[in-house]
Amino acid sequence: MxxxxxxxxxxxxxxxxxxxxxxxxxxxxxxxxxxxxxxxxxxxxxRPSGLDEANLFYLTSTGFADDFNEQQQIEEDLRQIRALSGVVNAVQINAIPLSGGGWSMGLSTEPGADADGTGVAVYFVDEHGIDTFGVEQVAGENFDITDVGWRERTDTEWPDKTILTVAMATEMFPDDPMSAVGKTVYINDTEPMTVIGLIKTLQAPWNGWSGVERSMLVPQKMLFGSARYLIRTEPGARDTLMPQVEEMLAASNRGRIIRSMRSLEETRERSYxxxxxxxxxxxxxxxxxxxxxxxxxxxxxxxxxxxxxxxxxxxxxxxxxxxxxxxxxxxxxxxxxxxxxxxxxxxxxxxxxxxxxxxxxxxxxxxxxxxxxxxxxxxxxxxxxxxxxxxxxxxxxxxxxxx
Amino acid sequence: MLSMQQIAKVYRTDTVETHALRELTLTVDEGDFVAVTGPSGSGKTTFLNIAGLLETFSSGTYMLDGRDVSNLNDSARSKLRNEKIGFIFQSFNLIPDLNIFDNVDVPLRYRGFKSAERKARIEKYLDVVGLSGRMKHLPSQLSGGQQQRVAIARALAGEPRFLLADEPTGNLDSAMARSVMGLLKEINEEGTTIVMVTHDPTLANEAKTNIHLKDGVVSETASISQLGNGKQNAA
Known part of the structure; x- marks a missing residue:
């Protein structure tokens, strides 16, 4: 050469x-x-969201009539939706994973304003939440029906139980995340919450957040004026049930509007x-x-x-x-x-x-x-x-x- | 050494057929110094190209150093060119981006010689042409005569059986032309066969044998001894 x-x-x-x-x-x-x-x-x-994405959709119900009873309507809506053939489960929820909008709070292992809080996405759900998400519970137990209360828009107090994702538990208890069950964490600086269970994966609403895997479940249903329902269907039934649920809810009470119906797959697509x-x-x-x-x-x-x-x-x-x-x-x-x-x-x-x-x-x-x-x-x-x-x-x- | 029998070369385009050589027959003996002359278009360059295996021919037989080269493929022709023939061109054809050492080295690399062998030959033949002190110079830093000497060293370095020179003094002034011609005669004296194409009758007369081409055929052949007694018509 x-x-x-x-x-x-x-x-x-x-x-x-x-x-x-x-x-x-x-x-x-x-x-x-x-x-x-x-x-x-x-x-x-x-990255997996932890959800049974292919079989989930959600919609929002907003009452406008003077005689619209929000609490009664939420109870009735959930009962009707869960009773539908092809529906696995349903839950009222404040935010949808990967949707871009939701709540976050800080949790710490010690009380007091000086304690370093760890950011966490908050999902208000009842005892049907875990099953509706399709997430895997890896430790502890689910909420009981008696744990679930109602939260008004102006409420600032928090219930005394929570379920965390393993990622959140790892952040708070890095030496032994699985030992988080039974321990107390503090929200709003001083309000104690007992960790009663751990779920494997549940992503936060914000996909660009470095703590996207850190989420907590809080046992509350909400009276916020609008109710968002997350509905899980049998495999293959989602597309049939979406218009069916929308029509059923709209027909059951003319004093409200049903809007923003979307599948989780579409939410993921829009998110990324x-x-x-x-x-x-x-x-x-x-x-x-x-x-x-x-x-x-x-x-x-x-x-x-x-x-x-x-x-x-x-x-x-x-x-x-x-x-x-x-x-x-x-x-x-x-x-x-x-x-x-x-x-x-x-x-x-x-x-x-x-x-x-x-x-x-x-x-x-x-x-x-x-x-x-x-x-x-x-x-x-x-x-x-x-x-x-x-x-x-x-x-x-x-x-x-x-x- | 070189024997051509009825060599013809025809260039064809869609509309024109040009007969550059017409059944040319000639022989060059080992140790001879042949000058090939002729007017423009007589076929001198075509003869040189065919003799140097730079071009194929249309018909006839060509024996080079006892070997029939008529049906050799391109690769075999390249190898034979490299081993048997040294070329000296009118425009020197040195590679301008390479220094003198690397220019002389070009055919030796294609020959596959080891580095030490190449170096020894380059130094030896640059010394023969009197340029051993200019090895690191670029061609542009030398005069025309010196460049042609480098080209001669490059042609000799492979120690070929014969040299083909195409108007070797065509781009030189008379003093440099005499110097280069003297060098070629010395090389021939040492046994290398030389075939030189030229249009200069004075230079041709310094060769041992003259071959005159006209219209693609040999019109006249004369040896140096015959020149003294008048030329002999060979056509």
Whole structure:
């Protein structure tokens, strides 16, 4: 291999090579970090919410009639919905996981305003909550019907029982999360609540929150003017039951409106729509950058072939085979690409450190770099193979043509 | 050394058929120094290209150093060119981005010689042409005569059986032309067969044998001894 002569020749004609090497380095830097962000977003989107999403939907009932009795209507609605064929269970709830809107509070293991609270998403549910969600209870017990009270909009006091997710218990009792059952935690600085059970997973309403896995169940039904019902159906019955429940509730009391009916799958889709758009955009950017880089390599190599046609003919006359000429251009391009990927690897690490610092992204998986090096080598090889083949077809008789 | 029997070369386009060589027959003996002359369009360059295996021919038989090269593939022709033939071009054809050392090194790398062998040959033949002190210079830093000397060193470094020179002094002034011609004669004296294409009758007369081409055929052949007694018509 004539690495030495090629390198020495390149140093005397370096502008084009440096520009392409820089382009490769920038492409690699953006490619790796973009793929890192895409992977990070894909991982986030793939996190389980803990819910039986495929069979859940929800809707909101808002009374407006003067004689509308909210408490009585909620009891009646839940009784009717739960009695419907195909319904597994239903619950009144204040917020929907992944919907973007909900309640949060701080819990601490010690009472007092000075204690460090751990943020947690709050779901008000009755004893049907766990079954309606379809979440797995891993320790302790569920709420009893006698635990469940009514909460008015202006109430500030909290019931004395709660169920936490394992993630929340881990945050509060890192040494032994499962020992959280039976322990007391404090809400609103001083109000004690006993942890009576743990559920495996239940995501908060906010998918971008770092504590998205930290949730608590509170045994209360709400008199807030509007009641949201979360309904779990038998597999395959959801789409049939959605309009059926909506019509049934609307017909049962004309003094209210039924609105905002949506499946959990649609909520998930809307929740991650921005992430999906971003990942698509990043994929397009990476694709375009890679294509532009490949075209740059084709351009440089084609220019080199055209500029060196007589030189190629001379090499052929001096004994170079077609394979020798092809190899010359492949090696030359390999050297340019290698300069680019070495620079790109350094830039990738620096750029990733900046992203980790400024956007709190997790650090890059180090294996992305050798993988990207292989990709850039492959792109370079494919891009230069056309011009290299054209160079190898330059006839040796070109050497004797008068310049 | 080189024997061509009824070699023809026809260039064809969609509408035109050009006969560059018409059943050309000639022989070059080992150790000879042949000058091929002729007017423009007589087929000198085509002859040189075919003799140097740079081009194929349409019909006839060509024996190079006892080997029939008529049906060799491109790879075999490249190998034979590299091993048997040294080229000297009118425009020197040095690679401008490579220094003198690397330029002479080009055919040796294709030959597959080890680094030490290549280095020894490069130094030896740059010394032969009087340029051993300029190894790190670029071609653009040398005069035309020096560049042609580098080209000669490059042609000799592979120690070929014969040299093909295409108007080797065509781009040089008369003093440099004499110097290069003197060098070629020395090389020939040491046993290398040389075939030189030229349009310059003065240079041709310094060769041992003159071959005159006209319309793609040999119109006249004369040896140096015959030149003294008048040329012999070989056509």
């Amino acid at each position: 004539e690495f030495g002569p090629i390198l020495r020749a390149m140093t005397r004609n370096k502008t084009g090579a440096i520009l392409i090497a820089l382009q490769i380095a920038f492409t690699m830097t953006i490619m790796i970090n973009a793929i890192h962000i895409i992977e990070e977003r894909n991982d986030a989107m793939a 729509r921005g992430d999906r758009s971003m990942t698509l955009m990043l994929k397009i950017v990476v694709g375009i950058l890679t294509a532009v880089t490949a075209l740059g390599i084709v351009g440089l190599a084609s220019f080199a072939v055209n500029r060196r046609t007589r030189q190629i003919g001379t090499r052929r006359a001096l004994g170079a085979s077609k394979g020798d000429i092809m190899r010359y251009f492949l090696v030359e391009n390999f050297m340019i690409t290698t300069m680019g990927v070495v620079l790109g690897a350094i830039m990738t690490v620096i750029f990733n450190i900046m992203l980790v610092d400024s956007l709190s992204l997790p650090p890059l998986n180090v294996w992305y770099i050798p993988a990207a090096v292989l990709v850039m080598w492959a792109v370079g090889f494919l891009a230069v193979s056309g011009p290299a083949r054209r160079a190898s077809n330059v006839p040796p008789a070109v050497a004797t043509r008068t310049a």
